[in-house]
Amino acid sequence: MPKELWKGNEAIAEAAVRAGLEAYFGYPITPQTEILEYLSRRLPELGRAFVQAESELGAINMVYGAACTGVRVMSSSSSPGVSLMMEGLSYIAGTEVPAVLVNVMRGGPGLGNIAPAQGDYYQAVRGGGHGDYPRIVLAPASVQEAIDLMVLSFDLAEKYRMITMMILDGSVGQMMEPAEMPAMQEIRRKDFKWATNGAMNRERRILSSIYINPPDEEITNLRLLSRWKEVQNNEVRYKEYFLDDAEIIVVGFGTAGRVALSAVREARAQGIKVGLFRPITVSPFPFEALDQLTGQARAFLVTEMNTGQMLDDVQLAVRGRVPVEFYGRTGGVVPFPDEILNEIQRINTAPIAADSDPRNAWLMRMTAPHSSPLPEGEGAKR
């Protein structure tokens, strides 16, 4: 198919339709509302289900219901709305039904703002809902990648009977880029052995997340973990840029990774041996790939649009063997390539102790009266 100019959010919506999305349930929230608006027109046109729910709580439970019947179903929201969905996500995970969710993250905590941010990394990757459950989290950095990962989300969710969440931010959501749409998939309802779609000519089925007998719940949690092992073995995805001879390795996902790439290009032009590692699956996190890169690296620089969340995962992979540094902008502020370039140059010239705490060191730099990138005087005040 030829490339066309697509706006991120609408591209995501259309990609979902082409992947066989049969039902969407959502609630308006900036900066993802275009997904809901687009589908409010597109799905009914195709005779598929669209409901603007009364809340994100309603939306995620509609997703839960539809997911139990085995159709491809999704919702989308932004940070505060996703928080409200956590109850449903935990139930969906506990019931082992496939569901897809898009979080176009914004500045937080609280109501925050609508600017691009990555503060929901922990919520997406580590937890959110109660209980012990894994989930797949994909982080696109461009419109094309968002399209491709949207399609992949449905396949992965179905294959592993697991929540697949795509996290991006408003800058990818609102960005116009030339991109290629996949072909329209026909809707083929699969005959899942677990789906509750009416007990016609078969034994009845029950879908629930209740295991009143603790040993049964334990078995369930272990089953989820075993399935997660499979995901870890088969589904890790990332992108490498200029890594062949890189001694400084920048790690960033989504928009932060995209911005970092510009900085890395510039640093290369200046002769610095630096490369970029961009996780696409932030869950499962590419621990093994980073572990191997540790052998060649002099230092890592993690860049995020939060106060250092994926940083934890990078440190887990690096295990103190070489220094890990951090640079973040947060609350809806997007870093400029120059800021990251400065960090690369700093790391390139000044040796850093492997045991320094990168988050503390970054906070000190952010709030120091002279070097802070914050507006004049702000660093000192805080």
Add this chain to the structure above:
Amino acid sequence: MTTPNLVYERPEAFTDAPTHYCPGCTHGVAHRLVAEVLDEMKVTDRTIGVAPVGCAVFAYNYFDTDFVEAPHGRAPAMATGIKRVLPDRVVFTYQGDGDLASIGMGEIVHAAARGENLTVIFINNANYGMTGGQMAPTTLPGMKTTSSPNGRDVETQGYPIKVSEMLSTLDGVGYCVRRSLHDPKNIRLAKKAIRMAFETQVRGLGFSMVELLSTCPTNWGMTPVNSLKFVEEHMIPAYPLGDYKVSDAIKQIKI
């Protein structure tokens, strides 16, 4: 095949499992009536039930239909998700008063307002049975519960919510009635209402709900038989039985 001299037997839409309900709890009667209606309408094999959080959390063990189990209060949203992708199936929720009228008030109101073709069986037993008898939105003024130990004080704890009256104001609602399970005559009327509610759904005539005044002998601290009297003497005056909304199209239904 029925034996020629059989007058009444356990409905086929029931599984063999004995219920976990306390002796004399009319949750059981409500279950049985739903099962009888599914049998009469021969829809068991295309019915999907949605169980609540509450004493009826294990409802899925008792009906011989597909079943899912919703988070507390969210059954109408889950049912919406199911019904929207499988419009030819019969979808019902079974919810208590804490589930439906407290934590799930948003979900029920909007499912009703959207006119979702669902059937809701709403069990009003004036308390949170499962968690040990705390005050519910439906607890009667002055009624003692474990969280209103001196009796519900309307000044500080508010007034009971009359769900059928409220929902019947919504245009999406086709059928909305209140019945009681306290004696044979009322149980028969309740069953008719449940039948009408399911008929409303299969004809696509909008949202249908039957509110059933029900007992909780255990938490009310009464014998099952005295609990039935309590329903008659105290619940019905506060929650008048009646047809709160029966749309014209539904009035034409002959069964």
Add this chain to the structure above:
Amino acid sequence: MAVKGWIEVSDTYCKGCEICISACPQAVIELNMAQLTPKGYHPAHTFKDGCTGCAICAVVCPDAAITVYREITKVNTPVTA
């Protein structure tokens, strides 16, 4: 003469709640104190003649424990094809 009926109360389901006892118009049901169900309840049973097979006990029973039969006075003529 009144119609003759009888009931069977299932040991599996009956919880001895006594609702059927108070509902029976003929007052022929009581709890069988000489018997315990597997769950430990005294089940309901008819202790004297007079059941009409009206099924009111089954209508009120919360546990669908009662099956009701009624004696057929008129013999059905078999339907032939």
